[in-house]
Amino acid sequence: LVVLNAMAAREHGAHIRTRTRCLRAERVDGLWQVDLQHADGSLQTIQARALVNAAGPWVASFIKDDLKLDAPYGIRLIQGSHLIVPRLYEGEHAYILQNEDKRIVFCIPYLERFTLIGTTDREYTGDPAKVAITEQETDYVLKVVNDHFNHQLSRDDILHTYSGVRPLCNDESDNPSAVTRDYTLALSASAGQAPLLSVFGGKLTTYRKLAESAMAELKPFFTQMRGSWTATAPLPGGENMSTAHALVERLMTAYSWLAKDIAKRWAVTYGDRVWRLLEGVQGPDDLGTAIGGGLFSREVDYLCREEWARDADDILWRRTKLGLFTTASEQQALRDYLKQMPALRAA
Ligand SMILES: Cc1cc2nc3c(=O)[nH]c(=O)nc-3n(C[C@H](O)[C@H](O)[C@H](O)COP(=O)(O)OP(=O)(O)OC[C@H]3O[C@@H](n4cnc5c(N)ncnc54)[C@H](O)[C@@H]3O)c2cc1C
CATH class of the missing domain: 1.10.8.870 (Alpha-glycerophosphate oxidase, cap domain)
Structure with a gap:
């Protein structure tokens, strides 16, 4: 999904710089001066009329450490992990398993030969780039599945695992499963300053809505901006598809x-x-x-x-x-x- 959006943006004239880190940025004479570092270590400075900080789990630390500004919200990192095992059952349907802790775990047929099982919710405080499934998460997911299916899984059945951290806007909730999955946009720009728009939280399913809201926030700074058009626009590869x-x-x-x-x-x-x-x-x-x-x-x-x-x-x-x-x-x-x-x- 990310790559397809980047391809679509490129086809509309965007310059995409993968494996490029924004080291720092500062406002100079009404523009952002942005220092970039490419994968080979080379540096580049660009100027921008606006800066959108969509750094996900790093959104708040980017504001504090790289922009040297105050972050308007905190971010909570909630880890989620998945297991992939050989196909658990016949049929194309998914199962939603209701666990005693009031959480659900799903099992989804995956790439014909496998079943994808997930997920977990666990407070995470480490480096988001190094997140990996923990022993407790593996035990937890296996137990939920084994409590529901006759076919019992063991660690030997696990073919692959993957983990991520959800960057959730901190709403002070005690329960990691209950932290809001909604997004919050934070715009900062005093008169004459180049704007900074930061995205806290969000989901894949609402990304087009989020993007429309982000553009609406930036519209006052780009008076030529035309209206929203992406709601029904197909992504690259979907243009001439039926099935x-x-x-x-x-x-x-x-x-x-x-x-x-x-x-x-x-x-x-x-x-x-x-x-x-x-x-x-x-x-x-x-x-x-x-x-x-x-x-x-x-x-x-x-x-x-x-x-x-x-x-x-x-x-x-x-x-x-x-x-x-x-x-x-x-x-x-x-x-x-x-x-x-x-x-x-x-x-
Ligand atoms: C286990 C799990 C299950 C989920 N399930 C669902 C689901 O079922 N449905 C759903 O809609 N959503 C789900 N989500 C949420 C969804 O994955 C996230 O909301 C989404 O990935 C957030 O996208 P993002 O672009 O904001 O952040 P990210 O995808 O994290 O992207 C941020 C990017 O910023 C880059 N970056 C950071 N700092 C810098 C810097 N200084 N310079 C340059 N680049 C930088 C990072 O390298 C990264 O590529 C789930 C998430 C997890 C972890």
Whole structure:
């Protein structure tokens, strides 16, 4: 979702700088002067008429440490972790398990072969970039599932885990599950000053509403700004889509030699952009090196070129979930392939 929004922004003229840190920013003569550091350590200073601080878990520390200003709200970091196990049950339905602590845990069919189970709510005080599932969380999730299903899970069934921290606006609630999931926008700008807009909290499901509200806050500073238009705008790849099934049929007609499971994965991962991935492909050889798990070098090249992929984790876990379908040696083959890519060698 994040990458698709970044692609859409790029197509509307935005400059996207991935792996670039904002080190500090200060107001100078009615503009923000912003110091950036790129992945290779090089520095760059840019000027901006407005600064939007959407640093998620770092929103408050960015204001305090990097802008040297006072944060208007506190942020509470609530960790949530998920388990992926081999498919627990037949059928396409999800289960919502009601636990005795009044929390719910869901089980969702995941990528045909797996079940995704989550989540937890736990106060977190460490570095948000280093969050990882704890022993207690693993025990908790396994117990809830084992209390509800005949099929009993053990730690040996866990194929993968992932964790994140929810950056929630601090409402002083005692219970981590009960902290508000709503967002708060904080605008700061005295007369003649360049505005700073900070986003506290928020959810993926409400991101377009949040973005519209953010633009409304900034409208007084950009009088040429036109009205909202994104509510029903498709994301890249969704423009000419009817259903993923119909796209698979079209792919199989155009490329009869293509394995159907790859066509299916591409249809749901790239939507209509799959035609761009396949541009110029005449036969199987044009897919390039077979890396494993249905991944070919052509897809890797596409992800590096179009979706800012830079390392194996970007490809195996962030752009796809092929990490679940590839062996350690196939993952190493991907690393070796990436190492010899000229664009990445230069980066
Ligand atoms: C376990 C869990 C379950 C969730 N479930 C749901 C759900 O079911 N539905 C739902 O809608 N939402 C859910 N959420 C919430 C959702 O994931 C978050 O609301 C969303 O990711 C917040 O997005 P964001 O862009 O504000 O922050 P983030 O995604 O955290 O992005 C902030 C970005 O800012 C960058 N950054 C920070 N400091 C700097 C700096 N100085 N310079 C440059 N970049 C910087 C970071 O690297 C990061 O990329 C869940 C979250 C978790 C953790």
